[in-house]
Amino acid sequence: MxxxxxxxxxxxxxxxxxxxxxxxxxxxxxxxxxxxxxxxxxxxxxxxxxxxxxRSPLALPRPTAPVLGPAHDVTPWAGSPLGPLSSSNSSSNSPRCLQDSSSxxxxxxxxxxxxxxxxxxxxxxxxxxxxxxxxxxxxxxxxxxxxxxxxxxxxxxxxxxxxxxxxxxxxxxxxxxxxxxxxxxxxxxxxxxxxxxxxxxxxxxxxxxxxxxxxxxxxxxxxxxxxxxxxxxxxxxxxxxxxxxxxxxxxxxxxxxxxxxxTPLLTLLMDPYILLSAGALSFSNMAVAILEATLPLWMMETMCPPQWQLGMTYLPASVSYLITTNLFGYLANKMGRWLCVLLGMVVVGVSICCVPIAKNIYELIGPNAGVGVALGPDVVVLKGLTWSC
CATH class of the missing domain: 1.20.1250.20 (MFS general substrate transporter like domains)
Known part of the structure; x- marks a missing residue:
């Protein structure tokens, strides 16, 4: 060393x-x-x-254009193992819906x-x-x-x-x-x-x-x-x-x-500042964890997006996290770390409530970006604990 x-x-x-x-x-x-x-x-x-x-929904025959018209043609999900998708999903008129979305x-x-x-x-x-x-x-x-x-x-x-x-x-x-x-x-x-x-x-x-x-x-x-x-x-x-x-x-x-x-673990757990920091980290990251587990499935059921959009929908959250990591690092010295963390938790709380309102991937940009804001104060808290050690 x-x-x-x-x-x-x-x-x-x-x-x-x-x-x-x-x-x-x-x-x-x-x-x-x-x-x-x-x-x-x-x-x-x-x-x-x-x-x-x-009968597997993957083997359904492709309807011909004279029957349904070009707008209702069933197209495969390119590169995905799921094969053809259905246009008869009750929750969406998109031609890219899964045939057996109930599963x-x-x-x-x-x-x-x-x-x-x-x-x-x-x-x-x-x-x-x-x-x-x-x-x-x-x-x-x-x-x-x-x-x-x-x-x-x-x-x-x-x-x-x-x-x-x-x-x-x-x-x-x-x-x-x-x-x-x-x-x-x-x-x-x-x-x-x-x-x-x-x-x-x-x-x-x-x-x-x-x-x-x-x-x-x-x-x-x-x-x-x-x-x-x-x-x-x-x-x-x-x-x-x-x-x-x-x-x-x-x-x-x-x-x-x-x-x-x-330092003994019990001593750390009795420190109120460590407990508050751990709570802030837990609740802000909980919003991100909930989106990771539920957002792709919910999009597949309601929006019927192509496979590549399931990952792209997290891009606004990642970009906002990348920006706010540096922004909150600067603001922490001006307005205090606790206020930065409080602001981040308020933003993520409002944003996570707006996610179910979205009807398509474009309406998810704002809420996802707001959720990413929560991770910026996380880094500020982590740096603050490290500096104080």
Whole structure:
């Protein structure tokens, strides 16, 4: 660790390592969101077809133009495993509606459980990883996190069942716990000056913002036009790059150059400022989590969009998060961090109530952008806690 603190070049390389690690974790977190609903739909109907329990809606004949006219022609969902879509959906007149849209309601629990499994495992693993890094340092946990995330990414790419996807998502929770806290702790130990530390944190968390920005559109476009495995294989290549950087820069070793005594967990839980910060982070991120689990399914039922739009709909939220991360960092010094967080929570509360009113993807731009505003104060809170340590 001491050698890493020598010279600005080595310290910049540490920032790059943490940046790439957070980019990989956040992209893997969000790239699956627009893929899961249609993937589960295709699994369900392929099983029903093979068992002969019902006639698959994928095999319906294409109506001819003289019967229905060009405006009612049924066109396939390009590149998607779902095949032809129906024009007879009761909730929409779009020609791109799913033939068996009623089955989407059955997927709500599966999608929610799959997406929540990562957060649950990370919640359990994080209190274990924290004291572990105090004993053995940050380098080894980060490298183990890379190995776990790489394994999870490959499982995503080649899994063809819901169970394997669930295991991959849960495994990602362990990798995230071994990446996020040790990564930020590594930056805090290398950059001891408050201003330098804040700048390094901002750059590294930019990887998190970039992953959230690119993940859903990247996943939906690659899934529709290339295939399900394609986005995860690209992320696996990014994971290998991160592992190579860690081997070259951090040189992980079981021999720790220093050991720190961490604050007991009970002491942290009794701190009212930490509790308020944790509450703000939980409630603001809850809105984003709800949209991730429900918005694609709701759009498929009511708006009948093409596959690539399921990911693009998250783009306004990602862009607003990227902007407000820097904006709130500046405003926090002028008007106070608590007021920035309060403003962000008010905006996200109003925005999340406006989502069900939208009738098409364009009307979702404003509410989604407002929801993304909530993540800006999150970073401000995180930086504030880091600076005060």
């Amino acid at each position: 001491a050698c890493l603190a020598e010279g600005p070049r080595s310290r910049r390389l540490v920032v790059v390592v943490v940046f790439v690690a957070l980019l990989l974790d956040s992209m893997l977190l969000t790239v699956i969101v627009p893929i899961v609903p249609t993937f589960l739909y295709s699994i369900e109907h392929s099983v029903n077809t093979s068992r002969g329990t019902q 989407l309601a059955k997927e709500n629990f599966k999608v929610g459980a799959l997406l929540a499994s990562k957060a649950l495992v990370e919640l359990i693993a994080s209190p274990i990883v924290g004291p572990l890094t105090n004993r053995i340092g940050f380098n080894v946990p980060m490298f183990v996190g890379f190995l776990v995330l790489f394994s999870s990414t490959l499982m995503y790419a080649f899994s063809q069942t819901y169970a394997l996807m669930f295991v991959a998502r849960s495994l990602q929770g362990i990798g995230s716990a071994l990446t996020f806290a040790p990564g930020l702790g590594l930056l805090a130990s290398v950059f001891t000056d408050d201003k330098e530390r804040g700048g390094a944190m901002g750059v590294a968390l930019g990887g998190l913002a970039l992953g959230l920005l690119c993940g859903p559109p990247f996943g939906s476009v690659m899934y529709e036009f290339v295939g399900k495995s394609a986005p995860f294989l690209v992320l696996a290549g990014l994971a290998l790059l991160d592992g190579a950087l860690q081997l070259c820069v951090l040189q992980p070793s079981l021999i720790s150059p220093q050991s720190a005594i961490g």
